[in-house]
Amino acid sequence: EVQLVESGGGLVKPGGSLRLSCAASGFTFSSYSMNWVRQAPGKGLEWVSSISSSSSYIYYADSVKGRFTISRDNAKNSLYLQMNSLRAEDTAVYYCARTLPYSSGLDYWGQGTLVTVSS
Amino acid sequence: QSALTQPRSVSGSPGQSVTISCTGTSSDVGGYNYVSWYQQHPGKAPKLMIYDVSKRPSGVPDRFSGSKSGNTASLTISGLQAEDEADYYCCSYAGSYSWVFGGGTKLTVL
Numbered sequence: 001e002v003q004l005v006e007s008g009g010g011l012v013k014p015g016g017s018l019r020l021s022c023a024a025s026g027f028t029f030s031s032y033s034m035n036w037v038r039q040a041p042g043k044g045l046e047w048v049s050s051i052s053s054s055s056s057y058i059y060y061a062d063s064v065k066g067r068f069t070i071s072r073d074n075a076k077n078s079l080y081l082q083m084n085s086l087r088a089e090d091t092a093v094y095y096c097a098r099t100l101p102y103s104s105g106l107d108y109w110g111q112g113t114l115v116t117v118s119s
Numbered sequence: 120q121s122a123l124t125q126p127r128s129v130s131g132s133p134g135q136s137v138t139i140s141c142t143g144t145s146s147d148v149g150g151y152n153y154v155s156w157y158q159q160h161p162g163k164a165p166k167l168m169i170y171d172v173s174k175r176p177s178g179v180p181d182r183f184s185g186s187k188s189g190n191t192a193s194l195t196i197s198g199l200q201a202e203d204e205a206d207y208y209c210c211s212y213a214g215s216y217s218w219v220f221g222g223g224t225k226l227t228v229l
Contacts (some may be wrong), residue, residue, distance in 0.1 A: 039173075044122065044208060044220055044221070044222045044223040045159075045208050045210070045220040045223070046220060047217070047218040047220060048216075048221070050179075050216070057140075059216040061217065062217075095165070100167070100170060100176070103153075103170045103171050103174070104153035104154065104155045104170050104171050104210070104211075104212060105155045105167045105170025105171070105174075106155070107167045107176055109165055110164065111164055112164060112220065
């Protein structure tokens with residue numbers, strides 16, 4: 001069974017940093033591109049970042065470019081999101097999601113981890 | 120990148136059909152056959168319902184179908200059931216290796 005489990009969320013002050021993790025199991029992690037998608041409280045979904053299976057290709061939304069860094073460790077079946085210079089508008093539930101190969105779909109999602117940026 | 124435009128809410132009775140629209144531009148929805156749809160129940164993670172405009176992942180009922188015309192994509196749910204009540208989001212490739220979601224549509228089953 002495919003499982004994605006996020007961790008690392010919490011309360012952080014504006015300007016602070018946080019590192020999210022996503023532990024993957026039930027599939028060959030190293031064969032799939034992965035993504036982070038966030039959802040502010042009561043709001044819609046927002047794509048944050050994507051990383052290819054071998055980390056060769058990395059992409060960011062303009063809203064986080066220069067502040068967030070996506071990475072992965074295929075040996076540990078883990079995906080990460082390093083978030084620096086956090087702002088109140090970064091407050092959201094952050095989901096990791098797997099890309100369905102050769103398609104536009106995100107076929108498996110974790111349960112999400114809440115990041116709250118507040119003083 | 121602006122969010123794709125979806126109706127805030129739609130409703131239908133059990134057994135009926137409903138269609139949710141998703142309007143973008145020629146730079147996203149109209150420019151690529153990379154539109155996907157997600158169902159999200161309250162407090163839950165999104166679930167992929169349609170990808171590449173009209174393809175269904177295994178396990179998704181064939182009551183769910185997707186299409187696209189010009190800059191507007193659509194999700195149609197036929198034979199509406201109570202468990203279909205949820206929020207629905209469209210998503211499109213927007214060029215330059217970026218993705219954009221719609222604002223979401225709340226489906227109410229009357």
